[in-house]
Amino acid sequence: MSAPIHINGFTNDTLGWKAWLDVVQLAQATPAQMSVLEESHPKAKESDYYLFLVHQPEILRQRSLAFNAIMYAPGGLSRAERELASTVVSKINGCVYCASVHAQRFEQLAKRQDVIEQVFEEPHGAGTSDRERAIVDFSIELTLNPDHVNASSIQKLKDAGLQNSEILDLIHSIAIFAWANRLMLNLGEPIFPSV
Amino acid sequence: MLNQSPSDTLDRLVGLLPQSQTYAARREREKVVFATQGSEDGLFDPALPGLSVEERLYVALYACLLTPSPDLAAEYESRLRKLGANLQTILLIQKSDIQGIGNARIEAILNFTHTLITKPISADKMALSALPKAGLSTPEVVTLAQLISFVSYQVRLAAGLRAMKALELAS
Numbered sequence: 280m281s282a283p284i285h286i287n288g289f290t291n292d293t294l295g296w297k298a299w300l301d302v303v304q305l306a307q308a309t310p311a312q313m314s315v316l317e318e319s320h321p322k323a324k325e326s327d328y329y330l331f332l333v334h335q336p337e338i339l340r341q342r343s344l345a346f347n348a349i350m351y352a353p354g355g356l357s358r359a360e361r362e363l364a365s366t367v368v369s370k371i372n373g374c375v376y377c378a379s380v381h382a383q384r385f386e387q388l389a390k391r392q393d394v395i396e397q398v399f400e401e402p403h404g405a406g407t408s409d410r411e412r413a414i415v416d417f418s419i420e421l422t423l424n425p426d427h428v429n430a431s432s433i434q435k436l437k438d439a440g441l442q443n444s445e446i447l448d449l450i451h452s453i454a455i456f457a458w459a460n461r462l463m464l465n466l467g468e469p470i471f472p473s474v
Numbered sequence: 475m476l477n478q479s480p481s482d483t484l485d486r487l488v489g490l491l492p493q494s495q496t497y498a499a500r501r502e503r504e505k506v507v508f509a510t511q512g513s514e515d516g517l518f519d520p521a522l523p524g525l526s527v528e529e530r531l532y533v534a535l536y537a538c539l540l541t542p543s544p545d546l547a548a549e550y551e552s553r554l555r556k557l558g559a560n561l562q563t564i565l566l567i568q569k570s571d572i573q574g575i576g577n578a579r580i581e582a583i584l585n586f587t588h589t590l591i592t593k594p595i596s597a598d599k600m601a602l603s604a605l606p607k608a609g610l611s612t613p614e615v616v617t618l619a620q621l622i623s624f625v626s627y628q629v630r631l632a633a634g635l636r637a638m639k640a641l642e643l644a645s
Contacts, residue, residue, distance in 0.1 A: 299599045300612050334613040337516045338620045345509035352503065373595030425633035426542055430641035443638070447499045450634030451506055457626035461590050465597040466619055 281386045286399035289375055291382040291392065295470035296463065302330035312336045319343035331466060346459070349451040356441075356448035359388035360414055364449055366395060367402050367418040368456035376469040377460050413439035414449060421453045482511055484628070487545055488635045496638040510631065517621050524614040525583075525621075528559050532580065533587050533618065534625050536567050540591045543629040582608030583618060590622045 284291045303312060305324060315336040316323040320343070323329035332339045350361055362385040369377035382395045394415075397405035402419055406412030413436050421428050436446050484490070484507075490497040500507055520527050531554045538547035554564055566574045572584045582604050589597045605615045 299602050300606070300615060332616060332620070334616040335522070335620065337519075337522075338513065338617065341509050341513040341516050342620065342624075345506060345513060348503065348505035348509060352505070355502075421630050421634060425630045426544075428633045428637045430637055430644050433637045433641040437641075443495055443499045444502055446638060447496075447503060447634075450631060450638075451503065454627045454630035454634065457630050458623040461594050461623040461626055462619055464594050465590055465602060466615075468599070 281383075281392055284382070284392065284396055284399060286396060289370060289378050289382075289399040291379055291386065291395065292472055293383070294376050294379050294472070296326070296328055296376050296467055297470055298327040298331040298467040300331065300466070302327050303333050305330070308333070309336075315340045315343070327467060328463070332462070342458070346455055349448075349455045352448075354444070356445040356452070357388075359385055360411075360445075361448060361452040362388060363394060363398075363411065364414055364418045364452040365456045365459075367398055367405070367415050368422050368453055369460055370398050370402050371419055371422045372456070372460040372464065374460040374464050376463050377456065379469075410439045410441070413441070417449065418453050421450065422457065482507065483514055483549070484510065484632055484635060487549060488632055488639060490635065490639060494639065495642050496635060499638070500635070510628070513624050514628070517617070517624055522617065524611065525617050528554070528557060529580065529583060530617075530621055531557065531559065532563065532567060533583060533621055535564070536572075536584050536587050537591050537622055537625040538629060539568065539570070540588060541626075541629050543632065546625075546629055546632060579608050579610070582610070586618065587622050590619070591626065 281291060308316070312333045316329055316333055319329055319339060320326065329339070332342070350365070351358070362381050365381040366378055366385060369381060378399070382392070385395055386392045394405060394407050394411055398415065402415060404412065406415045417432060417436055420432060433446060436449070441449070485497065485500075490500070516522070518527060518530055531550055535547055535550040535554060538550055551564060563575055563580070566572070567584070572581055572588070575581060586597070586601060586605060589601055602615070605618065606612070610618070
């Protein structure tokens with residue numbers, strides 16, 4: 280168990296999530312909806328998030344394929360660094376739920392949480408090494424000002440030691456959270472554990 | 475030279491050709507390439523019930539103009555023109571005069587787009603409830619939210635790939 284973090288309304292606690300509109304009832308789900316739930320996430324059938332999105336099963340299927348390929352594929356950028364980028368984007372966009380999940384995953388993979396505390400405190404300048412600071416800076420820039428990203432943004436990542444394949448994985452990890460945060464933030468709300 | 479996959483929107487828009495390192499890096503993550511294009515194809519599939527293709531393209535155009543992502547905005551504008559969409563509506567979206575369209579359903583759809591693109595944190599339960607009030611079914615709300623969120627992903631992917639290509643050409 281990692282130590283609890285509570286900074287600026289952000290946390291590494293395990294949160295719930297509830298949809299603001301009607302979700303698909305499992306008993307009424309079509310075979311297509313059931314198969315998409317099964318391939319999306321091990322706990323999708325118990326999750327309001329997946330039960331809401333499965334109103335449009337093919338769209339959820341493609342989204343889950345993209346998400347899982349980006350976050351879990353072997354090689355390239357380390358999985359901990361992908362989780363760090365996801366946490367930074369979630370903090371910038373204000374998605375407390377996404378930030379809590381991906382802060383936990385970072386800690387499980389990296390066996391530390393120092394940089395997560397820095398990100399929750401103030402993402403600009405966060406990072407425990409030049410490489411981490413470059414990853415954090417780029418995550419902020421591509422999230423807030425995608426039209427400003429240019430060759431020199433990529434050069435800074437290379438100067439910090441990232442290879443081309445790692446840079447592409449980083450771009451993917453940032454972009455997929457532009458997507459994920461907007462769903463989590465705008466279709467329902469986190470449920471905090473009762474104290 | 476002509477091997478560029480014509481069906482992949484990002485390769486085409488960013489101008490990635492098979493001999494480029496950025497193109498090669500993308501092919502190392504082929505599942506992402508396919509699911510990205512698969513998401514776009516699914517979201518704009520005429521067979522998808524609910525929001526019309528025209529409504530979906532208005533959303534994509536407005537999202538790209540607000541981001542801003544001029545290349546993708548031009549892409550969605552050209553798809554709207556090919557579809558024979560209302561030119562006056564396109565013009566009003568380009569001027570960000572959503573009220574001027576004079577259609578409560580499209581107004582609700584585009585106001586929700588504006589909130590999610592420019593300040594996702596500010597979209598609360600009330601912002602979402604404006605959609606059912608304007609007559610959207612829950613599956614239509616899901617399509618709309620997925621579409622806006624997908625475009626947020628696509629513009630950042632395009633921006634990142636364009637920057638990788640620019641550095642590759644400079645070195």
